[in-house]
Amino acid sequence: MKAYERTCLSALGAVLKEHVPTTWYSIGKSQESAACIEEDHGWVVYDFERGNRFSIARYEDAMAACHDLMHRVGGDWADEFVDTFWQMWQTRDKK
Secondary structure: OOOOOHHHHHHHHHHHHHHOOOOHHEEEOOOOOEEEEEEEEEEEEEEEEEEEEEEEEEOOHHHHHHHHHHHHHHHHHHHHHHHHHHOOOOOOOHO
16 A cells, blocks of 8 residues: 555544544445445445445545545535545645
């Protein structure tokens, strides 16, 4: 995994942890009744229920996959999540 991708996932995790229950999403593995993101020959985002993947989307870019996951779990709040994500992304080198 590239540094850029680690930064994306780190910012994603921080944003979601601040705003939604951790049972709603999973980063890096499948989790029952959750929206999930994994690295798999690129990036895959999906909903996982009853041991199956649904609404599968594949991305070459980690940033696009992160945005998809934020929109899946964010509902009406997704735009706020994306704004916070970008703020974290922009300050990543200043810490």
